[in-house]
Amino acid sequence: MTEAEFRSLYERLRRRVPWGSGDRRGALNHLGPAQIQAAAREVKLGRTVSLAAPVEHQVSADNPDPALHRMVQAPTGADGLEFAADRIAMNIHGNADSHIDALCHVSFDGTLYNGVPATAAVTAHGAVELSIAAAADGIAGRGVLLDVPRSRGVPWLEPGDHVTPGDITAAERDQGVRIGRGDILLVRVGHRMRRRERGPWDAAAARAGLHPSVMPMLAERQIAVLGSDSNNDTAPSVADGVGFPVHVLAINALGLMLLDYLSFDELVPLCEEAGRWSFLCVIAPLRLPTGTGSPVNPIALM
DSSP: OOHHHHHHHHHHHHTTOOSOTTOOSGGGGGOOHHHHHHHHTTOOSOOEEEOSOOOOOSOBTTBSSOOEEEEEEEEOSTTOOEEEEEEEEOOTTOSSSOEEEOTTSOOBTTBOGGGOBHHHHEETTEESSSOGGGGTTOEEEEEEEEEHHHHHTSSSOOTTOEEOHHHHHHHHHHHTOOOOTTOEEEEEOOHHHHHHHHOOOOTTTSBOEEOGGGHHHHHHHTOSEEEESSOSBOBSOSSTTOSOHHHIIIIIIIOOEEEESOOOTTHHHHHHHHTOOEEEEEEOOOOOTTOSEEEOOOEEEO
């Protein structure tokens, strides 16, 4: 995709946003009480499963700046009582830990979603607009998992491969599901399985993800949140002059929050057992009033 083609797509998607210049919620506007109530009816088995990978503390090829976990024993006095206490520090937007990106995370040509000036909205003290506080009350809706490697008959997509619009429609057909308004769409590329079986690699340089041409379809379907077991963006980028085209189109143009580096290892067999690929999905970011994102542990309820 040339830079001119990308910019044309970017402007076309920006013009699709219908909520006016004052909007700060973006695609979450597609997810209202009716969609949440319908999603609650997806719970039939009474089973829950995490969609997050364990937080990692060891340096690896794709995680050179892992979380720092400090454990201390805090005595209270002479009575022998002690409390174990944790302190953790982490890079929210790394290439290993599961996280959600807020709408202030991506600046393009000096602006954030809906034309908000980036330098005014995000400072060294945090984000004053479009922060993850927009999801402080949590996000709940119908989750839909589309397993692209399953449709292709492979265990995973190799780094550099792309999920295309044809892959989305093929997975819908094969799994008997269709994504629609207010859905939390989760796209499996098999990144976690490949990492587990082949070992970590430099995912910043090479990874499977979505092709930018998928985004018009997702905008038309009016999904509320997009997630993947990878970064959502392919590396190397297919768009000349733009390193993370899907992030730009999703977050900056459409106001669509992204979930990066999830884990579907437990969800896939549960969906296969149940014979369906939709479920109630609950996402609860940390309450970080000025955060550009948050570590996250989404839960699927079936």
